[in-house]
Amino acid sequence: MTESGQAIGIFDSGVGGLTVAAAISALLPNEDIIYLGDTARLPYGSKSKETIIRYAEHAASFLLKKQIKALVIACNTATAAALDFLREMALVPVIGVIEPGALAAAATGKKVIGVIGTNATIKSRAYETAIRRLVPDAQIISAACPLLVPLAEENFAAHPATRLILETYLAPFISAKVETLVLGCTHYPLLRTAVQEVVGQNVILVDSAATAASYLHDILQEKELLSAKESAGKLTFFATDTNERFSQIAKNFFGEHFTSLTQVDL
């Protein structure tokens, strides 16, 4: 039986999901969190739906064996491809990041909404479906931005080339006068400043992190699975490949709560 003292499991292809893990840890500081980054096979976003489902299944199986009480897919690509599959497979609540991202977009009250994401996420049209359900008269435009994950992973957020690449990717959104832009990939908040500069200060940028955390809170509360602990939760990190940059970014997000990264083979 699932117990409130069990950990929350979170996975992503790499460091992007740390933006979601940080929001969850901030909102639910007493929860134990087990994070898995599938760094040996990243990126997911350029790969086929079948391959992404297979990778997501491996990642989820690893976390489910650790007796988690809820599973968070902290990756838009994996959510778009594998959310239904993982909900059938898991006996615990499974939370993706696309529904929370769509909720955050709807909450801005704007009607002209842009979505950027990986090839796989955009091709799935999962955001369009989710936003249309909440804002039936929305005008939605979307585009894949495949170079943004490598730029974020390589720490090129402040490099002038990133701005040029964003100008290419975001030109159709500027022409369409988008009012709200969804950062539909958990890596993109790492490039938020550059994106805001290119689209202009009037465009509202939304991402899934904070909304996913409050979505998770509500589900755990409803199922009486919120931790009763009074001490700080324990954070445990796994990755499928050793990666110094992963540790660096995790340290930026979690400070002293990030103690070590363990390599695992799925």
Add this chain to the structure above:
Amino acid sequence: MTESGQAIGIFDSGVGGLTVAAAISALLPNEDIIYLGDTARLPYGSKSKETIIRYAEHAASFLLKKQIKALVIACNTATAAALDFLREMALVPVIGVIEPGALAAAATGKKVIGVIGTNATIKSRAYETAIRRLVPDAQIISAACPLLVPLAEENFAAHPATRLILETYLAPFISAKVETLVLGCTHYPLLRTAVQEVVGQNVILVDSAATAASYLHDILQEKELLSAKESAGKLTFFATDTNERFSQIAKNFFGEHFTSLTQVDL
């Protein structure tokens, strides 16, 4: 027993190795070639040596089961990490691309030699060792350029951002007044024009493709394994993930000789 009628096996993480396969096909047009791109797990260059060896072992096993007469590692990262391992594992000749790249650099007769490659290739210092053996008094400088593979895979060769990123990566080579620059990744020839513009027309750019092909020719000749066929060789392509761009680039290189791409699971 190995026979001259058997195919040559070639693998890379993705499309980069097609530059080597094209050179081999041009020099040895009567040879059958089986090409494998491990697109489900690319890129290799940002991953650890242990992970790269494991992936290279899977790729080599797949090709060796097809009764190839020689194995070409058409990837600098996999050559740097796994050449020794694969030579012990395989009963057929195994050719990497680093020794041919070093031979091409030495053949320019220059003493100030630069090397660019992936994180894993540069960290291995495999090019420095190979060049130093051929040109003991060479002054060698090297740097990792991790964004060049994604830029090549995404067809951003002619985008102004690629030039800006190259200016950042190549500044130390320009300061050091390199005379020869080794494109130490089989993807980089796809960005050759931009690299040449940034370093200037006086710098000689070398890559492994043509030298690897003539290296392979010499080994097959020595072992009496050159095909005796008079008709054109058959080209067969496999990838671990479906990928439209792979087919596009393969068509550019091989025209009508590229007929189909088959997806396989390693």
